[in-house]
Amino acid sequence: MHRIHDDIYTIQGLPIGRVYVIAGADGLTLIDASVEGAERAIERDLARAGYSLQAIRRILITHAHPDHVGALAALVRASGAQVYAHALEAPIIRGQQPVVYAATYKETALTRRISALIGIRGMPPSQVDREIAEGEVLPEVLPDLQVIAAPGHARGQVVFYSPARKLLFCGDAIARFGRLSLPLAQFTPDMAEAKRSIKKLATLEIETLCFGHGVPMKRRTSERLRAFAATL
Numbered sequence: 001m002h003r004i005h006d007d008i009y010t011i012q013g014l015p016i017g018r019v020y021v022i023a024g025a026d027g028l029t030l031i032d033a034s035v036e037g038a039e040r041a042i043e044r045d046l047a048r049a050g051y052s053l054q055a056i057r058r059i060l061i062t063h064a065h066p067d068h069v070g071a072l073a074a075l076v077r078a079s080g081a082q083v084y085a086h087a088l089e090a091p092i093i094r095g096q097q098p099v100v101y102a103a104t105y106k107e108t109a110l111t112r113r114i115s116a117l118i119g120i121r122g123m124p125p126s127q128v129d130r131e132i133a134e135g136e137v138l139p140e141v142l143p144d145l146q147v148i149a150a151p152g153h154a155r156g157q158v159v160f161y162s163p164a165r166k167l168l169f170c171g172d173a174i175a176r177f178g179r180l181s182l183p184l185a186q187f188t189p190d191m192a193e194a195k196r197s198i199k200k201l202a203t204l205e206i207e208t209l210c211f212g213h214g215v216p217m218k219r220r221t222s223e224r225l226r227a228f229a230a231t232l
């Protein structure tokens with residue numbers, strides 16, 4: 001695991017999709033669950049730090065895309081962890097509703113091949129134990145960890161913010177392709193809403209920005225995010 005901030009780490013060796021680990025007194029909290037099959041890489045990387053999968057107490061899901069919940073069912077089976085997700089994402093995670101992408105997105109043999117090549121596989125259904133919403137605080141994870149709604153890329157996307165640590169886990173609300181970017185258009189059903197979410201997140205004081213993909217940003221973060229939001 002690579003340490004990002006105090007007791008917060010990111011799993012290394014995943015094909016795609018970041019998984020963050022918060023080490024607490026009662027065990028581990030994961031943020032997102034990468035792709036189907038990634039449970040093996042997660043198990044290996046946790047083991048290097050002296051943890052087993054059974055140390056996972058809970059898994060917070062930012063949104064129900066296959067690169068964020070693919071390994072969720074397997075991780076829950078192995079750990080008995082509690083799953084937290086927004087009420088609009090929970091039925092997708094449970095396999096009761098399909099994932100919603102942009103209206104222009106069409107799945108074809110080619111898109112399936114590309115998905116397979118970059119490591120995206122299936123989305124085995126998983127339980128959701130707790131439905132979370134904007135304004136909630138999750139002291140069992142970090143004393144001041146807030147749930148903030150950031151819809152657009154997914155209707156029920158939530159992000160997690162610690163004001164004391166100036167730390168934001170932003171899921172796919174903000175992308176980093178070298179520079180700060182919008183989420184990928186074909187996987188974003190409501191880009192206008194996604195832009196409003198970025199402007200809202202840009203009002204927070206942030207030092208460490210942990211993306212759903214890419215390397216966390218740690219320098220001049222709020223300044224850069226505000227400059228980016230101003231272009232939208």
Ligand SMILES: [Zn+2]
Nearest residue numbers: 065067172212
């Ligand atoms: Zn993603």
Ligand SMILES: [Zn+2]
Nearest residue numbers: 065153172187
């Ligand atoms: Zn996504």
